[in-house]
Each structure stands twice: as C-alpha cells, then as structure tokens.
Amino acid sequence: MGKQVAIYGLLLAVGTLALQWLDYQRMARVHAGAIYDFLLAAGFLALGLWIGARVLGRRVAAPAFDGNPRALAELGISPREVAVLREIAAGHSNKQIAANLHVSPNTVKTHVARLFEKLGARRRTEALRKARELGLVP
The missing domain is CATH 1.20.5 (Single alpha-helices involved in coiled-coils or other helix-helix interfaces)
Known part of the structure; x- marks a missing residue:
C-alpha cells in the first residue's frame, strides 16, 4: 500500500x-x-x-580634530573640562552633561565655572565663542 x-x-x-x-x-x-x-x-x-x-567610497576622511593642545596646556584646561566644553558646544544642559559623562550635576557646575574662569567668560555663549576662536572645539 x-x-x-x-x-x-x-x-x-x-x-x-x-x-x-x-x-x-x-x-x-x-x-x-x-x-x-x-x-x-x-x-x-x-x-x-x-x-x-x-x-x-573614495572620499578622503577629514583629519581628526585635535583640539589645539598648545592652547589647552597654556590655559590649563583638563581633559574632563574639555569633555564638558564639547557637551556645552553640543547645546546640552548641565543635567544632560552630567548624565552623558556619568558625574553629578554639581561636578558639571564646578567644571563650567572653572572653564569660565580659564576662558575669561561670563556665560556659555561667550565661552563657546572664545573656545572656537582658540580651536578648542570644532
């Protein structure tokens, strides 16, 4: 069957x-x-x-941004302060910066205050303008 x-x-x-x-x-x-x-x-x-x-596929990659190490050394800006400065340049608030960098908001406030002192600025926009003039942020 x-x-x-x-x-x-x-x-x-x-x-x-x-x-x-x-x-x-x-x-x-x-x-x-x-x-x-x-x-x-x-x-x-x-x-x-x-x-x-x-x-x-043949595009040439842009050179890596070095952040003007000479100016960073002259101003005494630490790597963490550079990270905070880049976050500020991205338009983030202190809370967002703290979350992105895994630190407390008070630490971010301290870094921002020290950046203002080192750059001779009174507000974020002024600090960013000076940082761009010095080549610290793209």
Missing part, C-alpha cells in the same frame, strides 16, 4: 511540475517585453549601485 501511495505522489509531483513548466513557458512568451524591461532595469540598477559605491 505504501509503495502505491509513493508512486501516486511521484506521478502527481511530475504532473504538477509539467503544468508549472508549461505555464512558465506561456508566461514567458506573453510577457517577454516586460521580462526584458525588468532585466534591463535590474542591470542599470546594479551598474548604478556599483558606480555609486566606487565614487562615494
């Missing part, structure tokens, strides 16, 4: 495969123009992606 079921299943599979092949042949004849259009579009898409990758 199992052998007959296997043969019957095999015959059904071969018949289904033959019908699918005939249906594919008919579709290929009826829609030949659409298939050619699709293949042409796919070719141009692949060519465009390849050319784009080649052109855009």
